[in-house]
Amino acid sequence: MTLILSNDDVDQVLTMPDCLNILEDAYRGLHAGTAVTRRRSDCLTPTEREDAVYGFKTMDGVIPSQGVSAVRLNSDIVTWPTIEGSMRRVKVPAAPNNRWVGLVLLFSTNTGEPLAIMPDGVVQRTRVGATNGLGIKYMARENADTIGILGSGWQAGTQLMAACAVRDIKSIKVFSPNEKNRVNFAQEMSDILNCEIAPVSNVEAVVSDVDIVMCSSNSIDAIFFEKWIKPGLHVSSIKMPEVEEAALRRADRVGLHFGQRQPDTVTAANLAPPDRRSGKGWAVNPTFDFDSCPKLPQMIVGEVSGRESDNESTVFINDMGLGLQFAAAAGLAYRKAKEAGLGHELPTDWFTEDVHP
Numbered sequence: 001m002t003l004i005l006s007n008d009d010v011d012q013v014l015t016m017p018d019c020l021n022i023l024e025d026a027y028r029g030l031h032a033g034t035a036v037t038r039r040r041s042d043c044l045t046p047t048e049r050e051d052a053v054y055g056f057k058t059m060d061g062v063i064p065s066q067g068v069s070a071v072r073l074n075s076d077i078v079t080w081p082t083i084e085g086s087m088r089r090v091k092v093p094a095a096p097n098n099r100w101v102g103l104v105l106l107f108s109t110n111t112g113e114p115l116a117i118m119p120d121g122v123v124q125r126t127r128v129g130a131t132n133g134l135g136i137k138y139m140a141r142e143n144a145d146t147i148g149i150l151g152s153g154w155q156a157g158t159q160l161m162a163a164c165a166v167r168d169i170k171s172i173k174v175f176s177p178n179e180k181n182r183v184n185f186a187q188e189m190s191d192i193l194n195c196e197i198a199p200v201s202n203v204e205a206v207v208s209d210v211d212i213v214m215c216s217s218n219s220i221d222a223i224f225f226e227k228w229i230k231p232g233l234h235v236s237s238i239k240m241p242e243v244e245e246a247a248l249r250r251a252d253r254v255g256l257h258f259g260q261r262q263p264d265t266v267t268a269a270n271l272a273p274p275d276r277r278s279g280k281g282w283a284v285n286p287t288f289d290f291d292s293c294p295k296l297p298q299m300i301v302g303e304v305s306g307r308e309s310d311n312e313s314t315v316f317i318n319d320m321g322l323g324l325q326f327a328a329a330a331g332l333a334y335r336k337a338k339e340a341g342l343g344h345e346l347p348t349d350w351f352t353e354d355v356h357p
Helices: 007-013 016-032 121-139 154-166 179-193 203-207 245-250 296-300 323-340
Strands: 002-004 036-046 052-063 068-079 090-092 102-108 114-119 146-150 171-175 196-199 212-215 234-237 253-256 264-267 314-317 344-346
Touching: 002 323, 007 114, 007 121, 007 323, 016 052, 016 121, 016 154, 016 296, 016 323, 036 323, 052 323, 068 323, 102 121, 102 323, 114 121, 114 323, 121 154, 121 234, 121 253, 121 296, 121 314, 121 323, 146 154, 146 203, 154 179, 154 212, 171 179, 171 203, 179 196, 253 296
Parallel strands: 002 114, 036 264, 146 171, 146 212, 171 196, 212 234, 234 314, 253 314
Antiparallel strands: 002 344, 036 052, 052 068, 068 090, 068 102, 102 114
């Protein structure tokens, strides 16, 4: 039987500590060459809305040691509004009932059968948080215990969950341009993490006097700047544009997730999305030497060090997601959901065939 899971099902079983552990195992396999991943692929075309494009995105990975492979796909209507002076990448919930479309298809590497189908939302959010959490584990000071976070949206919550799972965090400050959002976020996450979280109206106050600054935005412009780099600081970013190039140059050490800094993109004629333009989005910081940066799998296996001393300033950029992450996290969610009796089973024959493909 093939298991159909909802985001609520996944949220019940996919904990941050477990996701951190399963990703570390997957990265060890990736570094050894026993697990494989394929670069994200985007197809972009016009859509009916003049202010939007249609994006079809896929990424996949295979982890034989965990017995799973997965493909993550998104069918998106994407816009780039300017909000509070910053251009942002915003997906529109244009599907019926104001919903988004993202799926993870999980397969067995032993039989080839489809094991599960689930939305990508909770898996996506948790694996991004876990990736930056591992960046903190290997690059932040051992005694780091204060955080300033820039952003109070969907991704920011799991960023803090992951940070608190790998460091003994005592206090957190949060800034976002929307006062209501940051106040609500601070209250919600204070209850979840049992940690003091203060909403702050001034971005300078958030990045000062903390050990870790976490960037968690949908901006395609920089939100962290050179003037805020200081000895001992660790900066964590969930996407390439968030940290300006001057800040990268000033930092003592810059680490990347895996070094796949932009997706393979096929674009319809005469289409120029803002985050594909020169100097924007994926093309940001074009003169920085990213090729020499240590990568997260190298840090995990001990091939390179993420930090040499407490005085170093470090930056971790979660440059792009991997299909491998979805295989690991969705595989874990599937196994735990099966044990808990969650989800709905459908005949696997509905998704297989009796003719040679």
